[in-house]
Amino acid sequence: MANKTKELFLKTADVIIENKNYLTELDAAIGDGDHGVNLARGFKKLKDKLENGSFESRSEVFKLTAMTLISNVGGASGPLYGTAFLNISKVIADSRLDLEDLVEISEEAIAGIQKRGRAEAGEKTMLDTLIPASESLKESRDNNLDLDTALKNCLQAAAAGMENTIEMQATKGRASYLGERSIGHQDPGATSSYLIIETFIKNSLK
Amino acid sequence: MANKTKELFLKTADVIIENKNYLTELDAAIGDGDHGVNLARGFKKLKDKLENGSFESRSEVFKLTAMTLISNVGGASGPLYGTAFLNISKVIADSRLDLEDLVEISEEAIAGIQKRGRAEAGEKTMLDTLIPASESLKESRDNNLDLDTALKNCLQAAAAGMENTIEMQATKGRASYLGERSIGHQDPGATSSYLIIETFIKNSLK
Amino acid sequence: MGKKLINDPDNVVKEMIEGIVMASNDRLEKLDGYNIVLRKDAPVEKVALVSGGGSGHEPAHAAYVGQGMLDAAVAGDVFTSPTPDAIFEAVKAVDSGNGVLLIIKNYTGDLMNFEMAAEMAEAEGIEIEQVIVNDDVAVEDSLYTTGRRGVAGTVFVHKIAGAKAASGAELKEVKRSAEKVIKNVRTKGVAINPCQLPAAENSTFSLAEDEMEMGIGIHGEPGTEKVKIKKVDEIVDSLLKDILTDLKIKKDDKVALMVNGMGGTPLMELYIANRRANNFLSNKGIKISKNYVGEFMTSLEMEGLSLTILKLDGDLTNLLEAETEVNLLK
Amino acid sequence: MGKKLINDPDNVVKEMIEGIVMASNDRLEKLDGYNIVLRKDAPVEKVALVSGGGSGHEPAHAAYVGQGMLDAAVAGDVFTSPTPDAIFEAVKAVDSGNGVLLIIKNYTGDLMNFEMAAEMAEAEGIEIEQVIVNDDVAVEDSLYTTGRRGVAGTVFVHKIAGAKAASGAELKEVKRSAEKVIKNVRTKGVAINPCQLPAAENSTFSLAEDEMEMGIGIHGEPGTEKVKIKKVDEIVDSLLKDILTDLKIKKDDKVALMVNGMGGTPLMELYIANRRANNFLSNKGIKISKNYVGEFMTSLEMEGLSLTILKLDGDLTNLLEAETEVNLLK
Numbered sequence A, B: 001m002a003n004k005t006k007e008l009f010l011k012t013a014d015v016i017i018e019n020k021n022y023l024t025e026l027d028a029a030i031g032d033g034d035h036g037v038n039l040a041r042g043f044k045k046l047k048d049k050l051e052n053g054s055f056e057s058r059s060e061v062f063k064l065t066a067m068t069l070i071s072n073v074g075g076a077s078g079p080l081y082g083t084a085f086l087n088i089s090k091v092i093a094d095s096r097l098d099l100e101d102l103v104e105i106s107e108e109a110i111a112g113i114q115k116r117g118r119a120e121a122g123e124k125t126m127l128d129t130l131i132p133a134s135e136s137l138k139e140s141r142d143n144n145l146d147l148d149t150a151l152k153n154c155l156q157a158a159a160a161g162m163e164n165t166i167e168m169q170a171t172k173g174r175a176s177y178l179g180e181r182s183i184g185h186q187d188p189g190a191t192s193s194y195l196i197i198e199t200f201i202k203n204s205l206k
Numbered sequence C, D: 001m002g003k004k005l006i007n008d009p010d011n012v013v014k015e016m017i018e019g020i021v022m023a024s025n026d027r028l029e030k031l032d033g034y035n036i037v038l039r040k041d042a043p044v045e046k047v048a049l050v051s052g053g054g055s056g057h058e059p060a061h062a063a064y065v066g067q068g069m070l071d072a073a074v075a076g077d078v079f080t081s082p083t084p085d086a087i088f089e090a091v092k093a094v095d096s097g098n099g100v101l102l103i104i105k106n107y108t109g110d111l112m113n114f115e116m117a118a119e120m121a122e123a124e125g126i127e128i129e130q131v132i133v134n135d136d137v138a139v140e141d142s143l144y145t146t147g148r149r150g151v152a153g154t155v156f157v158h159k160i161a162g163a164k165a166a167s168g169a170e171l172k173e174v175k176r177s178a179e180k181v182i183k184n185v186r187t188k189g190v191a192i193n194p195c196q197l198p199a200a201e202n203s204t205f206s207l208a209e210d211e212m213e214m215g216i217g218i219h220g221e222p223g224t225e226k227v228k229i230k231k232v233d234e235i236v237d238s239l240l241k242d243i244l245t246d247l248k249i250k251k252d253d254k255v256a257l258m259v260n261g262m263g264g265t266p267l268m269e270l271y272i273a274n275r276r277a278n279n280f281l282s283n284k285g286i287k288i289s290k291n292y293v294g295e296f297m298t299s300l301e302m303e304g305l306s307l308t309i310l311k312l313d314g315d316l317t318n319l320l321e322a323e324t325e326v327n328l329l330k
Ligand SMILES: Nc1ncnc2c1ncn2[C@@H]1O[C@H](COP(=O)(O)OP(=O)(O)O)[C@@H](O)[C@H]1O
Pocket: A027, A031, A032, A034, A035, A036, A038, A039, A074, A075, A076, A077, A078, A080, A113, A116, A117, A118, A119, A124, A125, A126, A127, A172, A173, A174, A187, A188, A189, A190, C079, C080, C081, C108, C109, C110
């Protein structure tokens, strides 16, 4: 399991690094133009550490990811993603994950982000991708959907959540300084969250 | 005579002010881009002073022009034109000027410029307009040409002199810092000198 | 656009920090392995002051390290808060057992990273306090937003808290002085040309030939509104009006005035703005006890300026005028 | 391009001078009717120093007026030497009967205008001497040209001659110190973006996206050659090589190093350049006794930098380190 998780994070790192300029441009429009640069710096470091390490458990990989992001990303997204992955590392097991587990994991991640950033849904942040994704998982669980369908729905919810940030006015993060001028732009953090979810889901569906 | 001279300098001022941007662009190519701005500042001040003053003699108008340029133009061209006009004010009479007078006047002007600036012909400066113009007057005098023809020839010589600066490499003034890169551009000071001579000659031919 | 006098965009902060330390004529040192600048004589037997934030604001914050101001400055990547581990290292390096004050600018990223560092320091038994600077009147202050940004006014917090700490005051008192500055300082800025991050391909915002951004911050964020460029006298008047209204300054009040260039603004323009700011305040009967003109809190090569007003009383005046080895604040 | 934070282009110098005086916190004053900045306590009982030149080089020259440096600075229009009458007024205002030293940068215009002013002063019985600074190695020095330009090295002349005058030395001795600096100081500069005069419609030169000008001066003149932009480390190496060759500096020599921004260059980039300059000199065994990084002699908003090396002996070191109230040279 540890190795599969390692592969998953290596792929995630590649996706973030590929999208460095895209994320940075989104951030330039309503923030300070460094979101892609920040995440790419952290995920590059993570690649090094993953490639040179061997791991016993999923939890260990999540913890390393968390610590690496916290001490290499900086900005707002570093502590937020770091805390999210740290929280996940505290609950994630090495057994096969069922829908119930995924709900718990997503809620832990969101709780971590909210503890640090004190934001709610609708404030035009990464939470606007993550909360709908988590809600979708919960709905699938309540309706007893199978895992594959649940993950497809979750990905759709994440995408919709990300796109919905375009119409939102930011009230947290740097974009909030723009007031109404923040409307009409997709949030960079919501976008990176979508990319991470997408990589996770696509690679576990295979 | 004083009034005609005053009119002449008012016209000259207008010509310089009209050509402010042209002279400045020439200076930007090989100098510091202020020749038109400098001269226009001085000649604008001169217009004020001329319009509000009354004058007894040609000499007085030349002297006022000299002092006004010296204390308002600055840069290289201020002291140079100032000294030229100051020297002229010392020799110019109020009687009708003949070719011999014009030769003397032009030589005095050149002597003033050379005393201050220590430049020779061929160094890509205002002297490369003024010296050929003065030489032409001398030649006309030696050949006993009539005044009108002499002035026409003089204007042609000045124009040719100005144009010849294009091919010269500057060894005086700011353009000299460019070395060979100064070749291919017309000297701003040679150009303003031509404009002054042209105004003088066209308005005395009428 | 786009040309920079750098080497590898990934190394700008490290190389810059080394250059700053070299320029200090032996007053400062770099903490090995971190982009942290320390007083060479640290830890000093007094309350220590640690500040920092993203890079690209030079001379902030590293050049404010020195006797009478900061003990350490932590430099994050360009426009990116430093990470908790680095901040924690700085705290450990300067703490003499008298406690450490963190001076934080009000940005989500800075708050979270400094907060995590404070948690780490507390866990090690270091006495730690923090103040959050939020002087930018361009941003509406409301409970439901992230609140105002910390910008050039931060420099006055460094100076005055630094003087207080140098006087031998205790952590709580130093914190109180810092908070007094924060309560009494306001800033607003404008930009006529944007800046570009070394690692990015484009400017952070774009402006037409005849436009300017009012209410810009120090991270190349777009400001509050794009307007047609005006004469600098009109710009100064408008910035000062917003500041004075917010600070509730009135006739006979004493203030310090800072005219701050954003990085690419020629000094000539700052002096012209300073003239108007002086005239504007004098006309209102406000007394300028101390006037600073230069670059204090920049945004890479952005062209623009900010005005900062600090309302003074006798206590703040004395601390502002207290000796420091940092030339910029002399 | 083209946007400026000014009012009327025709008034920039006057308004700037007023702003500088206001920023001096009561140390300086403007001579009525002229763009001249004086020490408020002038004339002081000592040899007086007068410098000046075109404007657009701020902080030069007005910000160098003060105890331990200049007694007066005369500001011409942007990039245009001041006129003889103004220089003469400055001389009269600061002469205490101990004579006046004119510090002139080697430009045709400056030479002629200062020379005419000196003639006027002599005619009034004022003892006057002049020195001509020509530190720019970019320009070939030859008897048949106007010779080298005076650029950032001028600031060291102000500082050292200023310290000498403050020590009570006589005019001839002060002049000798100034000439010693001139003999031992060299500068070379580079620009990546040009500047534009407030009253002009275009930049003084133009550069493609990937070009820079080597050997630029401080008046927006084009430099000696356009080349592809390089890493700043390579640029620094090339500038220093030219300077060291010309100055004949060798191992164990002591120098002062100035990294000077041209007006629009962010401090971050100057510090990165400073790092390389320090490493380059250390590698050659040259000792940097004093390191200055900032804006000292600019060219409006030009983006670029110059490096200045002053070869020191004990005497020059002491004068360089002597007290002055001018913060920039502390
Ligand atoms: N309080 C918050 N809670 C959740 N997410 C936030 C918060 N503040 C900012 N973000 C997210 O962080 C992203 C910006 O990250 P980044 O650009 O790396 O940091 P910085 O804003 O410090 O430059 C935003 O797009 C937003 O999604």
